[in-house]
Amino acid sequence: MITAFVDMLGLLMVVPLLPFYAMRLGGGGLVVGLLVSSFSVAQLVSAPLWGRVSDRYGRRPALLIGLGAAAVAYVIFGYAETLWLLLASRLVQGAGGGTVGVIQAYVADATEPENRAKSLGWLSAATSLGVTIGPVIGSATLAWGRPAPGLVAAGLCVANMLFAWRYLPESRTHTVLDPAVRISRPREAVWRVLSHSAEPAPRLIWIYAIAMGAFQAMTSVLALLLAHQHGVTERTIGFFFMYIGATGVIARAGLLGPLVKRLGEPRLSRLGILLLATGLATLPLARSYLALALVVPLVPLGTAFTFPCITAILTRVIAAHERGLYMGVQQTFGGVARVIGPISAGWAFDHLGPGVPFWTGAVVVLGTLALGAGMEEYIRPKPEPAAVPT
Numbered sequence: 001m002i003t004a005f006v007d008m009l010g011l012l013m014v015v016p017l018l019p020f021y022a023m024r025l026g027g028g029g030l031v032v033g034l035l036v037s038s039f040s041v042a043q044l045v046s047a048p049l050w051g052r053v054s055d056r057y058g059r060r061p062a063l064l065i066g067l068g069a070a071a072v073a074y075v076i077f078g079y080a081e082t083l084w085l086l087l088a089s090r091l092v093q094g095a096g097g098g099t100v101g102v103i104q105a106y107v108a109d110a111t112e113p114e115n116r117a118k119s120l121g122w123l124s125a126a127t128s129l130g131v132t133i134g135p136v137i138g139s140a141t142l143a144w145g146r147p148a149p150g151l152v153a154a155g156l157c158v159a160n161m162l163f164a165w166r167y168l169p170e171s172r173t174h175t176v177l178d179p180a181v182r183i184s185r186p187r188e189a190v191w192r193v194l195s196h197s198a199e200p201a202p203r204l205i206w207i208y209a210i211a212m213g214a215f216q217a218m219t220s221v222l223a224l225l226l227a228h229q230h231g232v233t234e235r236t237i238g239f240f241f242m243y244i245g246a247t248g249v250i251a252r253a254g255l256l257g258p259l260v261k262r263l264g265e266p267r268l269s270r271l272g273i274l275l276l277a278t279g280l281a282t283l284p285l286a287r288s289y290l291a292l293a294l295v296v297p298l299v300p301l302g303t304a305f306t307f308p309c310i311t312a313i314l315t316r317v318i319a320a321h322e323r324g325l326y327m328g329v330q331q332t333f334g335g336v337a338r339v340i341g342p343i344s345a346g347w348a349f350d351h352l353g354p355g356v357p358f359w360t361g362a363v364v365v366l367g368t369l370a371l372g373a374g375m376e377e378y379i380r381p382k383p384e385p386a387a388v389p390t
Contacts, residue, residue, distance in 0.1 A: 006160040008126070010070065010153035012091075012134030013141070014077050015327045017149055018086070019223045020234035022352025025083050029238055033346025036220040037339040038087050042094025045337025049328070059106040065159055069096020071157035087265050089150075094335075123308075132245030135238035142235065169249035189322070189329045197344060200378040205330045207269070207368045213337025214361030218280055218299065220342035221357050223347045228354055230292070235386065240296070247297040251304035260309070266375040269309035272370055276302025281362035284355030316379050368386055 019032045027035070073093030079232045080086045111119040112384065141148040193202040226232035226240060259268050279298030311330070318326045345357035 006130070006163070007131030009134045009137070010074060010130075010156040012130055012241065012245070013149050013153045013156075014074060015174055015219075016135045016223060016237050017138055017142075018233055019220075020237075021080070021086060022083065025081075025086070027083055029221060029346040029350040030343070031083065031346070032224065033220055033342040033344070035083075035086055035090055036216070036342040036346075038090040038336030039094040040216075040335040040342075042091045044332045044339070046095050050304075063103065063106070063164055064353040065265060067157050067161045068163065069093060069160070071154045072148045073155060074154035075362075076146035076150075078154070080150075083352030100300075125249050125256075129245065129249045132242050132249055133243035134177035137238075139235050139238035154215070172332045189325055190332060193246075193329060193333065200317045200375065201314060201326065203371045203373070204317070205311050205326075205333050207273075207306065207371050208314075208330055208336040209312050209333035210368050211273065211303070211310075211365055212334040213301055214365045215276065215299070215341075216281060217341030217345035217357050217361050218283070220343045221354075222283075224349055225358075229284075229287065230289070240292075244294075244300050248300035248304050251301050252308065256304060256308060259305070261357060264376065265309040265313050265379070266303050267377075268290050268371055269313070270369060272302045272305030272309065273305075273365055273372070274302070275299075277362040277365040278305060280358045280365065284358050313375060313379055 015036075018035055022032050022035055070093050073089045073096075076085060076089035080089060136211065137152070138149040141152050192199075193205050193373050196202055197206065222231065222240070224321060226237065232240065256268075261273070275298050279295060279302055282295045282298070283292075284296045309328075314326065314330060315323060341361070347362075348356040
């Protein structure tokens, strides 16, 4: 949890500043979308590879390599004086950022199936706490100069690596598999999601990807919307992200566990989808700070209930020896959505109007309700076989 928190803290120190850095260098909405998406381009290629590496060699080495890549990326970001260097920083971090699925597999390894949604919720709470604090720290460190946010984030990554190397134990147990058990290759797992979309695991991955794409599209142009409608600047944007992050922390740490027990993961994920879609649809309509304060929490509440539940269900419908692989595949499809979402959102913001990216996202998120129908059947405990009388 500490490793995930510090990792997200560093990331959110720089991500809210990215649109303002890009605009200072002559970029518009489309350029911002391309920069945000470039991280996901590199991540979608690397995620299944890191998942399989973690299945074979352990979660811990993959995490350490990812943290090292992030540190290098933040240094490049700090000294970027061209759009090309900003792009390079995103690509380097994305190549090591395929370890998101590894972190999820690590948590799944260490928890029982019935507790995974809650544990993944705590993991999300830790990252949301980073989302809460990171933007404010990033904006504050600008007082030390424009390179400061990137350099401070890099220092945090190095400290995180040392902490993980010293205190993070390996979660994957080394078991000998039956020789008859075949382990899929990354490209085979990706192809199965495409060719067997009616199966539970592919359906869950599609829900995750579509919702993530809509959420990332919103994130990429939110600063532009707030600047356009409310006069927000790079020195005040951090407070909006802090508000979003704080809501996410409260939802994941305080609400998710009890609601999972009461509703179950499938029903709670559907509630999350409804909240996320409502938040996206109403954000452009909020014309005052009071309206924003009421509408903005719907988005982090929606993601808090959707993503941990979908991921928890996924860990229960796939074999344990392929858990890291499919967590990586989920990140790959999420990565594709993170590419398409921000680019299309940036183009739509520039050419169709500030509200269009948000309303489009709301529609496609609502469409995932059909994919989640009947998911309860796949996670219901199997009945014990009847005893044979002797």
